Amino acid sequence: MSELAWLAVDWGTTNVRVWAMGATDQVLDARTSADGMARLGGDRDAFARAFQELIAGWSGPRPLPAVVCGMAGGREGWQEAPYAPVGRPLDALADLAVRVEIADRGLDVRILPGVSQDDPPDVMRGEETKLLGLGPVSGLVVMPGTHPKWVRLEQGRLRRFHTAMTGEVFAAIASHTMLRHTLTGDGFDLDAFAAAILDAKAAPERLLTRAFGLRASDVLGHVEPAVARGRLSGWLTGLEIEDCLHRLDADKFVLLVGGRDQTARYRRAFAHYGITAEQHDADALTIRGLVSARSRLFPELPAAG
Amino acid sequence: MSELAWLAVDWGTTNVRVWAMGATDQVLDARTSADGMARLGGDRDAFARAFQELIAGWSGPRPLPAVVCGMAGGREGWQEAPYAPVGRPLDALADLAVRVEIADRGLDVRILPGVSQDDPPDVMRGEETKLLGLGPVSGLVVMPGTHPKWVRLEQGRLRRFHTAMTGEVFAAIASHTMLRHTLTGDGFDLDAFAAAILDAKAAPERLLTRAFGLRASDVLGHVEPAVARGRLSGWLTGLEIEDCLHRLDADKFVLLVGGRDQTARYRRAFAHYGITAEQHDADALTIRGLVSARSRLFPELPAAG
Numbered sequence A, B: 001m002s003e004l005a006w007l008a009v010d011w012g013t014t015n016v017r018v019w020a021m022g023a024t025d026q027v028l029d030a031r032t033s034a035d036g037m038a039r040l041g042g043d044r045d046a047f048a049r050a051f052q053e054l055i056a057g058w059s060g061p062r063p064l065p066a067v068v069c070g071m072a073g074g075r076e077g078w079q080e081a082p083y084a085p086v087g088r089p090l091d092a093l094a095d096l097a098v099r100v101e102i103a104d105r106g107l108d109v110r111i112l113p114g115v116s117q118d119d120p121p122d123v124m125r126g127e128e129t130k131l132l133g134l135g136p137v138s139g140l141v142v143m144p145g146t147h148p149k150w151v152r153l154e155q156g157r158l159r160r161f162h163t164a165m166t167g168e169v170f171a172a173i174a175s176h177t178m179l180r181h182t183l184t185g186d187g188f189d190l191d192a193f194a195a196a197i198l199d200a201k202a203a204p205e206r207l208l209t210r211a212f213g214l215r216a217s218d219v220l221g222h223v224e225p226a227v228a229r230g231r232l233s234g235w236l237t238g239l240e241i242e243d244c245l246h247r248l249d250a251d252k253f254v255l256l257v258g259g260r261d262q263t264a265r266y267r268r269a270f271a272h273y274g275i276t277a278e279q280h281d282a283d284a285l286t287i288r289g290l291v292s293a294r295s296r297l298f299p300e301l302p303a304a305g
Helices: A044-054 A090-096 A127-133 A166-176 A190-202 A204-220 A225-247 A260-271 A282-297 B044-054 B090-096 B127-133 B166-176 B190-202 B204-220 B225-247 B260-271 B282-297
Strands: A006-011 A016-021 A027-033 A064-070 A107-111 A115-117 A122-124 A139-143 A149-154 A157-163 A253-257 A276-280 B006-011 B016-021 B027-033 B064-070 B107-111 B115-117 B122-124 B139-143 B149-154 B157-163 B253-257 B276-280
Touching (some): A016 A282, A064 A127, A090 A282, A115 A157, A115 B204, A122 A157, A127 A149, A157 A225, A190 A260, A204 B115, A204 B122, A204 B166, A253 A260, A260 A276, B006 B282, B016 B282, B090 B282, B127 B139, B127 B149, B149 B225, B190 B204, B204 B225, B225 B260, B253 B260, B276 B282
Parallel strands (some): A006 A064, A064 A107, B064 B107, B253 B276
Antiparallel strands (some): A006 A016, B006 B016, B149 B157
């Protein structure tokens, strides 16, 4: 790979993803490992070793630039990149990047900051780079996931955001309560999900009795696991939508960032609200955001090695 | 213990409790073991063995009557005692008790049924016996716990009830999400809890963003674990109260059944609603309920052995 010019890196909680980038910011190759923050957290040397292993065999200029977003910049990460406050233009985040102190002189690693908000207290690490990848747009951005984020953008500035624990609470209930006997497998009934969105809209406070009722229904008769999963997910996601949509001033059009299955669910939910969504692929946005940061951190790429 | 006349048994999910009872229904002795339904579930012989071990050394008449309530009557229990439908007088539940087929001719074990409700689907096993212990009263009964139950009683008839997953969802979030780093220890700030009850009353749909915000606050500064636990518990309990109180037609007076710490939290929450609560000890009610069932199942106790 003689044309390798720099490395784009998304270091998440469970995975780390690296893209080999060319001199014109084209993707040459990609690799993934499970050495996420959750596995390495707190051990800086482990981050360095994991990174070396991940890029083994790729040769480029020395020092090889690497631009990193995500949890690697957390307090328990590779090296802390303190949060930037909300309100700044996203394309200026790169100015707050931290240079990793690393023994290997062949690498020049910069970690991008996350973004924090004081009121209400909230944080993100990694999503800001996807938002940067959207360019200087205005609108309401919805990013489904373990911790879905709802973001109000104004001409490329992050004005306000809210994070919900939807995905993680679903997983905790599905695996660590008596509902595990009802929520088996990984089927997902989209109609049951859509109906549950309406339940939550009508009476969000019923979440905890609905959850028990799901188990009771299964004990008294039988509930298909895929239907049960759809319902619980809909009751939780419905809370999130009722909450975030109104706090960020509902639009009839949102930018939806994520994978196909997740975004299909949100589309279905949004239909109840008369909202249309424009879909954006999360990885593509991450790469675009890292390219934007690269152009600021390393405006002149070194000649290929 | 020459005067042992019968055994009162509460077989729960995590524990089994047995009381040695005299001929005038006085408590002579009590024992507890961790052989709850969760440990033995699905193995009928294990229930019989666990029971023999628990009462080892106690001698009484043969056959010795035993009246059991709780999960021992579940589908995965000692022997299934099908649910009775809501609406029946509680003191008639004993008529639906199931006699356990047991090899030991020295025991005569009867398991009381639980109560089920079709709309909304709900079930209880064990709480109905506490309610029976209240006598032929009317009113709104609140029973805190892993699965808190809210019950509308009318002259000793169970008219309607709702179960929330409050306690179990709290435990799942506290132990199996990233909030475990914030919710350490077992401290509990009652003021934080009370404030969170008001949060939930004002905007129940914010549960999932509040939960994430708790972690964010801790990352950005520091939140005392006891305060964090109080808040999360208050947000969940607040949902439960908003939900159940209105569905069962709020009274300004409730009967509160449970241990001291739990009921203290509910008292504090009820103060926001102008509700006063009369406290009842859960174990005392269970014994009274089992005594009531005993008088129907074994109207004449055998002479002491």
